[in-house]
Amino acid sequence: MAKVKGYVEVNTQRCKGCNLCVVSCPADVLELQPREVNDKGYHYVYMKNPDDCIGCANCGYVCPDAVLTVYRKKIEEKEKV
Amino acid sequence: MDKNELTGAETLVYAKPRLVNDTEMHYCPGCSHGVVHHLVAEVIDELGWAEKTIGVSPVGCAVFAHKYVDIDWQQAAHGRAPAVATAIKRLNPDKMVFTYQGDGDLAAIGTAETIHAANRGENIAIIFINNAIYGMTGGQMAPTTLNQMVTTTCPEGRDPRIMGNPLKIVDMLALLDGVCLATRQSVHTAAAVKKTKRMIKLAFENAMANKGTSIVEVVSSCNAGWRMNPVDANNWMAENMLSVFPVGDLKNL
Ligand SMILES: Cc1ncc(C[n+]2csc(CCOP(=O)(O)OP(=O)(O)O)c2C)c(N)n1
Ligand code: SF4
Ligand code: SF4
Ligand code: SF4
Ligand SMILES: [Mg+2]
Numbered sequence: 001m002a003k004v005k006g007y008v009e010v011n012t013q014r015c016k017g018c019n020l021c022v023v024s025c026p027a028d029v030l031e032l033q034p035r036e037v038n039d040k041g042y043h044y045v046y047m048k049n050p051d052d053c054i055g056c057a058n059c060g061y062v063c064p065d066a067v068l069t070v071y072r073k074k075i076e077e078k079e080k081v
Numbered sequence: 082m083d084k085n086e087l088t089g090a091e092t093l094v095y096a097k098p099r100l101v102n103d104t105e106m107h108y109c110p111g112c113s114h115g116v117v118h119h120l121v122a123e124v125i126d127e128l129g130w131a132e133k134t135i136g137v138s139p140v141g142c143a144v145f146a147h148k149y150v151d152i153d154w155q156q157a158a159h160g161r162a163p164a165v166a167t168a169i170k171r172l173n174p175d176k177m178v179f180t181y182q183g184d185g186d187l188a189a190i191g192t193a194e195t196i197h198a199a200n201r202g203e204n205i206a207i208i209f210i211n212n213a214i215y216g217m218t219g220g221q222m223a224p225t226t227l228n229q230m231v232t233t234t235c236p237e238g239r240d241p242r243i244m245g246n247p248l249k250i251v252d253m254l255a256l257l258d259g260v261c262l263a264t265r266q267s268v269h270t271a272a273a274v275k276k277t278k279r280m281i282k283l284a285f286e287n288a289m290a291n292k293g294t295s296i297v298e299v300v301s302s303c304n305a306g307w308r309m310n311p312v313d314a315n316n317w318m319a320e321n322m323l324s325v326f327p328v329g330d331l332k333n334l
Contacts, residue, residue: 005087006087006094007084007092009084009088011097014105016110016111017110018110018111018311018312019111019312020111020311020312020315023312024271042110055092055094056271057094057095057271058270058271060094060095061095061116061271061274061275062116062268062269062270062271062274063115063116064108064110064112064113064114064115064116064119065106065108065115066097066098066101066115066119068095069095069096069097070093070094070095070096071088071089071092071093071094072092072094073086073087
């Protein structure tokens with residue numbers, strides 16, 4: 001069975017911590033850093049649940065600051081019996 | 082799975098648009114302007130028109146649009162972008178010329194320029210960011226401000242008996258014979274972003290095909306002017322603005 005896996009690269013210095021990508025994600029993958037901030041003082045986004053990412057790129061489309069690069073790969077999985 | 086197994090040119094599905102440069106945008110966190118800038122850049126790149134596009138930036142928060150998208154730009158005096166674009170397009174008919182304007186710029190001080198450029202059917206595209214407020218100057222009432230909406234110049238809320246009703250200027254423009262496309266979209270979800278991109282592409286194609294004036298209104302949020310966080314502002318926009326400014330084509334010839 002083919003499964004889709006995604007990965008999101010974050011340009012942390014460009015992020016303004018607006019949270020729009022976080023709420024756009026259908027798989028609850030993203031979160032703003034609760035403590036860490038970038039040089040601008042923003043709590044930047046990171047992949048809290050990387051294994052759940054499906055690479056749909058919703059986060060990339062809604063980000064106003066072009067912070068995110070999104071990858072998607074089809075993974076062939078062995079059928080489980 | 083680790084990062085190295087997933088990343089690469091073959092698996093890339095989204096990246097910063099090529100024509101958006103590395104300069105960080107001055108917009109407030111979560112501002113719709115940034116999203117629309119990306120769409121403009123992506124469409125121009127996909128059409129292969131980076132060298133033949135001239136944008137006209139407004140007065141308003143997008144006054145610095147020319148700093149972010151790597152094409153030729155001219156910055157216009159407040160509201161005059163359609164007049165400036167008229168001259169540029171008439172003198173350079175082989176260029177794709179568009180304006181990028183806010184609601185204060187397009188629907189208040191620039192009403193005359195907007196209406197007459199559209200009525201003349203100038204072969205330009207107009208990208209219209211309607212965030213129902215004057216964002217740049219600190220959140221004053223715009224012609225598009227909703228009734229009862231609070232701004233710094235209507236602190237009790239807009240009272241239509243004194244201040245008039247929200248101006249549906251794109252509905253008005255759609256009535257003009259010079260206009261070939263008048264559409265209203267939004268960018269608060271990924272699906273909406275993709276739809277808006279398609280309409281911007283159509284507007285730019287129309288401008289090159291000499292079909293007349295195309296207007297793409299993007300119902301937007303200005304979280305700073307509205308005194309909300311970005312997520313609440315997008316939700317407020319969807320709940321309150323889209324009933325007054327519904328999404329859809331008003332004219333598409
Ligand atoms: C001739 C002139 N009048 C007034 C101003 C002040 N001014 C600057 S931006 C602006 C309104 C901008 O609002 P809008 O077009 O909606 O853009 P936004 O910032 O909301 O994107 C005003 C009134 C000016 N710069 N020039
Ligand atoms: S690509 Fe889709 S699933 Fe992955 S983080 Fe972005 S929105 Fe979530
Ligand atoms: S949408 Fe962009 S700027 Fe906003 S938090 Fe996400 S990555 Fe950062
Ligand atoms: S004031 Fe409003 S329109 Fe201007 S950058 Fe901030 S959020 Fe955007
Ligand atoms: Mg405005």
